């Protein structure tokens with residue numbers, strides 16, 4: 001086990017990682033705030049369960065859901081690097097996150113998935129190919145050293 005669910009629920013990203021206009025900006029202490037905090041807890045709890053059961057579909061779903069709090073989506077972006085399969089790459093590569101921090105985490109995670117499967121993306125057609133490939137099996141272009 002890389003981390004436990006409890007840790008996940010209560011550990012929050014450091015303040016540097018919080019963009020302006022983020023979830024924190026809504027922190028006022030009113031009822032709206034409580035609903036919001038509940039949404040974060042719920043999201044983190046779903047993620048913790050999905051992580052344990054390696055349910056990458058659920059993690060991708062939360063990551064792509066623009067109605068989820070940014071913090072939940074950021075955690076999902078991080079997790080997909082640990083449990084994501086190659087099939088997770090296309091949906092998250094095709095999405096626009098509108099948040100630099102989440103986008104950066106997604107890029108890191110895609111890199112991690114490729115490392116795990118010894119793959120990369122063809123620089124011409126963007127299909128997933130073997131890291132060692134010299135010719136792309138999809139578009140036939142020369143990808144040696146590219």
Ligand SMILES: [Zn+2]
Nearest residue numbers: 122125136139
């Ligand atoms: Zn190609």
